[in-house]
Amino acid sequence: MSELSELYQEVILDHNRRPHNFRAIEGATKQEGYNPLCGDRLTLYVAMEGGVIKDVAFQGSGCAISKASASLMTDALKGKTADEARALFDQFHAMITSDHDGPTADLGKLSVLAGVREFPTRIKCASLAWHTMKAAVASETDAPVSTE
Amino acid sequence: MAIGTSSVQAAFDVAKIRADFPILAERVHGQPLVYLDSANTSQKPESVLKAMDDYYRHANANIHRATHLLSERATALYEGSRAKAAAFLNAPDKRTIVFTKGTTDGINLVAQSYGRSTLKPGDEILLTWLEHHSNIVPWQLVAEQTGAVIKVVPINDAGELDQGEFAALLSPRTKIVAMGHVSNALGTINPVADMIARAHAVGAVVLVDGAQAAPHLVIDVQALDCDFYVLSSHKMFGPTGTGVLYGRASLLEAMPPYQGGGDMIASVTFERTLYNQVPYKFEAGTPNMAGVVGLGAAIDYLAGIDREAALAHEDAVLEYATAQVRQIPGARIVGEARHKTGVLSFVLDGVHPHDAGTILDQQGVAVRTGQHCAQPVMDRFGIAATIRASLGIYNTREDIDALVRGLHKVRELFV
Incomplete structure (x- = not known):
């Protein structure tokens, strides 16, 4: 059961019960994320100002892993540029998919999700918010078009 | 208790x-x-695993195609499974048994062959709210191709089909009714025999998705009087990648082929191809022979309990x-x-x-x-x-x- 307690750390359970930035943002870029495997849906709101993520929030239903991941992600993204957000996506993705315990970038609070790598069936849960963010940020920088 | x-x-x-x-x-x-x-x-019993292993060790050759002994053995085993499948469903004739890749394949076959060749704009396909995606999407595809319209029988809070609504939705416009025998999501057993009789009364043809029924219930397609019955081997203790479509002989005979290829033809020239008789008309290409042999062993297993x-x-x-x-x-x-x-x-x-x-x-x-x-x-x-x-x-x-x-x-x- 040690892998299980590694996955469901207290921090993750807390974010599941009381997710941070769990709200809509009026006028922000809105991006839908959907995991057809489990039916989970997530709406991400990203408000950019001067090339920087000024505010980011999410709504939707999902498992503890997907909610905690979205909650922690929104905390981590504030103040980052689109490029920095994309770089963080890559680092996070490497952390949850790498099949060895080699050195990965220190991702601070996000590293509580590293245990997901032991649960291949749950990687999609942890990455749903991140893929949604990548799409939201891409549309923000590539062309000023709302994805709604 | x-x-x-x-x-x-x-x-x-x-x-x-x-x-x-x-x-x-x-x-x-x-x-x-x-x-x-x-x-x-x-999961699969030892007898199914052994039948497939034995097939590859002692009988593997292409069926219906060669004059050598192994081909004879393979053909006998493959056709033997057809007879077993006919008995399992109490089908009147083994010609009414078509081997498919599984339930999804069987439904797509009926939708694309029977549905596409008979549906007209405005015709109705009646589904139910309990259906698996595999008994929804093939009908949406054929509806798009033909201009037919999809109607859906609602369910109550217990997860049972609303029989009053079913009766109200049936009309002379209803050409096909496609419904599950047992719901995969909720386990509901639908009163299919009664529903088939009511669908026939308005002239509709009925397909029953038996994927979830086959491992549990004894199935009698003649008593049900259904027009098509489809199932998957892998849900009933057989291997993956094979399944059965039972079809009423007169319908199968009138239906155009689903896929073209080897074994489904009587003669091929560039001017004109004559199709093989049923069920071979619907079995283009080298089939999943070991899978069909395994399915036969699964049917034997069920027959033995x-x-x-x-x-x-x-x-x-x-x-x-x-x-x-x-x-x-x-x-x-x-x-x-x-x-x-x-x-x-x-x-x-x-x-x-x-x-x-x-x-x-x-x-x-x-x-x-x-x-x-x-x-x-x-x-x-x-x-x-x-x-x-x-x-x-x-x-x-x-x-x-x-x-x-x-x-x-x-x-x-x-x-």
């Missing part, structure tokens, strides 16, 4: 059945495997599971039809099914969590997903006890 169960145990020796399935001795995450995911795919006693055993385990899960605080059963088989779908307050699935798995308990390829059913109950424990003939009360212990662990962590 206790008395009923002990008399069932006398007639049905579940320990003996379990010994026939080698995988049930497997350990997962250091725990004995508790397999409660048979509606997803069933007392099906009524097996069903009584499964019903007793389902009843026990329902009562046990109901006692867990915050558990809510989804789908409480009066007639059910094999499936217990439920949700736990404050716990997402996916999290429950992972925690159960760590304790050796395999269930499916999610929408079960039945998004309309989930939408109908206003939920994204359920935890689904589904039963095979090999499950026991002890399996349910392990599930319940696991669910208490889930609650400890989350509630």
Whole structure:
């Protein structure tokens, strides 16, 4: 059961019960994320100002892993540029998919999700918010078009 | 209940059945495997594994094509499975049995061959709210191609089809009715014989998706009087990648081929090709021969057990599971039809099914969590997903006890 307690750390359970930035943002870029495997849906709101993520929030239903991941992600993204957000996506993705315990970038609070790598069936849960963010940020920088 | 169960145990020796399935001795995450995911795919008895192995060791050759001994053996085994499938469904003639890749393939065959060649703009295809995506999407495709319109029979809060609405939706415009025999998401057994009679009264042709019925119920396509009946080998203790389509002979004969290729032709020239007779007209290309042989062995396996006693055993385990899960605080059963088989779908307050699935798995308990390829059913109950424990003939009360212990662990962590 040690892998299980590694996955469901207290921090993750807390974010599941009381997710941070769990709200809509009026006028922000809105991006839908959907995991057809489990039916989970997530709406991400990203408000950019001067090339920087000024505010980011999410709504939707999902498992503890997907909610905690979205909650922690929104905390981590504030103040980052689109490029920095994309770089963080890559680092996070490497952390949850790498099949060895080699050195990965220190991702601070996000590293509580590293245990997901032991649960291949749950990687999609942890990455749903991140893929949604990548799409939201891409549309923000590539062309000023709302994805709604 | 206790008395009923002990008399069932006398007639049905579940320990003996379990010994026939080698995988049930497997350990997962250091725990004995508790397999409660048979509606997803069933496990396979030794006799099926051996039949397929023997086929490759002693009979493998292409069927219907060569004059040598191995081809004769392979053809005899393959066609032998057709006769077994006909007997399994009480089909009137083995010509009415078409081997497919599985239920999905069978439905697509009927939709694209029968549906596409007969449907006209404005014709109606009647489905039900309980359908698996595989009995929805093929009809949407053919509706788009032909201008036909899809109508859907609603369900009540127990997860039963609304028979009044079914009657109201039937009209001379209804050309095809496609419905599941047993719901994969909720376990509801639909009153298909009665519904088929009512559909025939307005001139509709009826396809029954028997994927979830085949491992549990004794099926008689003549008594049901259905026009098409489809099933998957892998849900009924046979291998993956093969299935059966039963079709009324007159319909199969009139239908155009689904796919073109070898074995489905009588003669080919560049000017004109003559098609083979049924069922070969629908079996283009080298089929899944070992799979069909394995399916034959699975049918033999089922023929060798007392099906009524097996069903009584499964019903007793389902009843026990329902009562046990109901006692867990915050558990809510989804789908409480009066007639059910094999499936217990439920949700736990404050716990997402996916999290429950992972925690159960760590304790050796395999269930499916999610929408079960039945998004309309989930939408109908206003939920994204359920935890689904589904039963095979090999499950026991002890399996349910392990599930319940696991669910208490889930609650400890989350509630």
